Amino acid sequence: MNSNYKLDPHPDAESLNAFVEQALTEQERGPILAHLAECGRCRQVVYLAHQAAEMEAEPELAVAAAAPRSAAWKESWFRSWRLAWVTAGALAVTMTAAYVVHVRRVEIAAGQARDAREAATRNTDMALTPQTPRLGTQVAPPPAVAPALSVTNTLKQQTPTMAPKQLTLTAMPEPAGEAGAMSSSRIDEVAPPPGASGTGYSAMSAGTKYELKPVVAERQQEEEERAAAALEAGKLATEKRSLASANEPAKRAAPNGGMLAPATSSAQIDADPVHAGSFDAGVRHGENLAFAVSRVKPAELPSGLPAVSTVKARGSSLAVDRTGAVFLSGDLGNHWESVAKQWSGRAVAIRVEPAVGTNESAQRSPAVVFEIVNDQGQVWVSADGRIWKAKQI
């Protein structure tokens, strides 16, 4: 209490504050309480002090209390709608996500339908139309296969193609009356025997047979002729000569420069950019051409262009696209890497040739070499598909 009680009938700030802070004993609290019951002034002091203490404890409340009424109204309005904003935002996000998912599903469904239609169309074409030969694909004949298969048809009539992967050569049983009898055999690895360079075999998967019809698009024919001209100008000519004596019709049957089989198979040159990468193999049987087709994974080159020529040997695959870019794959065509250009002109075909050299060098060097033929008929060779040098004729 005040020391000068007689002058001031009210408790001092010390006592009132002690009352608010409950620092008084019961004996001291009674008189203060009695005074507060009777004194409006001290009650007001106590309430104001308590109010200030509460606002000090919560500064934001003090700021809000001092703010204009309109601001408080806006704040309360915003607070009341805050939950609604959150809900609306969540709803908008959900609807956007649902829309995106729906669009993707529609696109996927459309793509699948398109693929299905294309596949059906392709199968129909394969069944009814001879496949365009592909450049550069060659398969060495197995030693056991006797050169009994004679190629008598023109390219338009046979046009079997070979895929760069999973080349399975199966000699179809020759129908009676055909030139030579062919024993059945399989070649899983493209490893032509010595002396079989420049030759190709019709590869055929175990399965479907198709009758080829001599229908080739005009554009494809132009490609074939161009590729054939390039091959004719190169080393291929010599290889053809080596086959000429044995199988003259086969030479005629490969106007597109395909590798001709020595005697048992025909050369297959894949010059079809549309079906590049697919595995279409066929075996002719004299005049009646039987064609086996198997579809494998197309070569998906980094350039995005279809391969015009592919070859596989010793676990490595090489492919050439339309622009002449060469790509190398070491994992059966799953991943391709570009090969630095070390040749002149535009590569149009790629093939595998047996390595030549002494016995010692042959033992050290790989059994086969890759060859690139450019649009001027010049040939470059490589043992690993990466380093190329001009072939010495």
Added chain:
Amino acid sequence: MGITPVQSVDGAAGEGVPGQRGAFDGPLDEILLDELWRQCEGASWGLERGEFSRILFDIGAAHNYGLDEGATASRLQQAAYFRGLRLGDLVLARACAAGNERAWEHFVAIYREPLVRAAIAITGSDTLGRELADQLYAELFGLTTRDGERRCPLKSYRGRGSLMGWLRTTLAQRHVDHHRRSHREQPLEELDAPAPAFEAEKTASELTVLEKAVEGALKSCEAEDRLLLAAYYLDGRTLLQIAGVLHVHEATVSRKLKRACEEIHKRVVKNLQSTGMSRRAADEALGTDPRDLDLNLKKLLQYSQSDAFQEKAGR
């Protein structure tokens, strides 16, 4: 030299003059004093131990260690009383009052901004709040002199509550006093016009019994009930505000208010019956329009506004 609670304040203060180590006798007092002295860190504000002892004795003797007047405080009660003091705030306030510069720097750093915020909260205005805080700050700094002596209100702080609470209450006192003074300066036309005398006489003659019954019932209420009634019905405080001051739940305040009203009703009926009225007549009398009664409830509730402290002033 020992000091007992029954000694006079003046005499006890004389025992605790600076330089006399130990205002309490016996080893317990010395131990207690050492403990309190270390706790308050008064040496950092330039306060001497003897002066600290004298201050403690003055405070304890002035309030009789929180006991009723005439009771003798034991040493344990004295120790409990001293330990309940805000000794840190106390020595700071006394050092500031003594003009210690470091103490003032610390005070300004700690309490200047909260003082302004509290003043703004009390006045509800930034301008008035800052003006009120500056006025109190100047007063605390001792710019006010009386008889050539520098007067500092911090000398009146005795550590019963927090120093910040004391500052807030002081601000509230200043603000309320200023408001009441300025309220009296309002133009006369804004004051309520007094009721005609003849009507008052007429009403008083008819309703004297009821008025006396109500007056007697209110006077017989307990202090806490009167405080609740006054705060709720006269001041217009909310239950939450009342509960905050009394440190109880607002439901408790509501329950106590209801009980107080019921008690007053019973007492009024009882007072009316004591005048010879029947219970039915008493109930009918309670149905009288309050506007017909010449009752000043504010005056009735605060009839003995200064009695309590006048009584204490005389002790």
